[in-house]
Amino acid sequence: MKFKKILLTRMKYIGDVVLTTPIIRTLREAYPETYISYLGDAKAVSLLQNNPFLDEIIPFDFSKDSLPYQLKMYALMYSKGFDLTIDLYSNPRSALMTFATRATMRIGGDSKSRGKFYTHRISDDGLLKSAIDYHYMSLKPLGIVPKHYKTEIFLTVEERSDAKRLLQSIGVDVLKKIVAIHPGATWPNKIWLKEHFAGLIKNIIEKTDCEIILSPGPHDSELMNYLKNQYTSRVTILPMLPVRELASILSQSTVFVSNDCGPMHIGVAVGTKTIGIFGPEPIEIWFPYDRNEGHLPMFKKLFCSPCRTTSCFREGNETMECMKLITVEEVFKAVRERL
Template sequence: MIGAPMERILVVKLRQMGDTVILTPMLRALRRAHPRARIVVVVPSVWADLLETSPHIDRLIGYRGGSFYGTLALIRELRQERFDLGINPHASSRSAWILFLSAVTQRVVDNRSGRALFSTVNVPHPPRGRAAVERDLDCIRSLGLESDGSNIELFLTTEDRAVARRFLEERGLVDGALRVAIAPGASAPAKQWSAARFASVADILAQDAGVHVLLVGAPEETELLNEVESRMAARPTTVQISQLRHLAAILERCSLFLGNDSGPKHLAVGVGTPTLSIFGPEDAVEWHPYEAEEGHVAIIKDVDCREGGCGKKVCDDHRCMGLITVDEVVGGARTLLRLKKNRDSLTVRGGALW
């Protein structure tokens, strides 16, 4: 339990894009509980711009990793801050050591894989099937703090939205058209639905009246995007933007995000765009804590080998993804597009399509 208000708080989370986005409810709760505290956040530099505009952060540090001396310099810098409280949700070995060596008075490290040994506060071990965003919030609950919910948020600037508007206008994509953002990439091969099926879905949706398809991917996913486009009859608009808030602003102007369980899905949720997620080896309870009633649907196949999420990076079988059909995905997309157009008259019930 926290006694006196904290003056200096450190948060370290060195994970993926989605992990960074779902950190926002915890940061919001920290700021509400300690409005005058100096809150410093360390995340991977590649995702840092997502939190750069957050009103809940006083200083944001983008960790580049890889270098022993760079990590040592960061630890020295953090030690000078003399933090009262340090929090390490979804701890990695590196982030737990950084927090430990930064001379933080009180440390909260999530209780998994033995890393709770670095914690001075008891964080209950999360039950199986606990949503990742709730696990992050459990770290502050262990301090006696409460959250105002698990809704994630992104703070886009006027310039972010202006960049998105110009990008779309320069490609002839005027407001009023239905835009479907399709992201065929993922952080691991086992999490990817096939490029051929994404192409089929894109072509079918492109034939629907008023629908324009955007193929979304990271700069390093050019080969994958080219493969999807080469299999399409329609001509999509390709979106490869390294500035992630600009990408989020483009997704904000889309009618639907369709893709694998990946970081851009969480960006779309954060800006209020409906999402249709294709799930494979990961646990949807853990990584899809969103409601269908709010326009966020996951397509999941109930196969024995993925019970609770097997978490494989590569899989020779890949049944969990292979059993998901083009027709199922097209049907889910059309339902969500109708919901987008007629929010007052349509309600999708249940969190998954089977």
């Protein structure tokens, strides 16, 4: 099959977009002469800038989520003249965007309400698989087999230099090894205990000569203040940064410790040894990363895990047991082994 213009879309979420990068590379190798575009959330797809396997990035601005804006985007999709669209998200909005292209071949998830918008529907076989393998299912109608599994973000030399200058400007000694920590997450039950993070920081301060930087999320001010007040020296809180600048900062770090959230995937994709702390979500899906490259998931298997819920259903001392059982000592051991 030959195509002139392909649209690949994963409409939302930072980590999910990063996890599509192996599919981008594989698709480019299958269609070296085809024009390939990518549609997604403006913030998330900024991480795809400078990707040599894409010809165009089309940002969708969710802050302008009005009917006129959506109609404008539908018209844009139609005007592009795509003859193949691959929807890796298959929610109502992305299904409509895919349909609006009027491409002769439209690949997306099979569902009663949205399957009608696609010409080729992908059914979930129910088998546990990584997010990357799940995305690869969408390439089956094209006869493309999984080839690449390494995620990637392409930073420029200038971006890396700017990150180093920013770190220096806020007092970080860039000649030392840097441990970056992202202690927040969107879901409360994905957050390791703040006392555990404080204990980890204490161990790093007392037993290494590393610099420590904390990466805040949009709702982490209370958590950041707690951690900063515990240790006023050698702990630097980063300003809130656009995700691409955060990627540049993480590229300057030696080790990155993160809860299961978008920044965790960014850390891996820029090549920093990343330790992911997991609770309700299965590592088989959300941590498809090479242990030989220094990446490590920390988790405790309980009778109720992975529950995949936004709040723990257990009560009293058993609440969030999966996160409580991950000890400061074992996370610090993993950090030190990677320095």
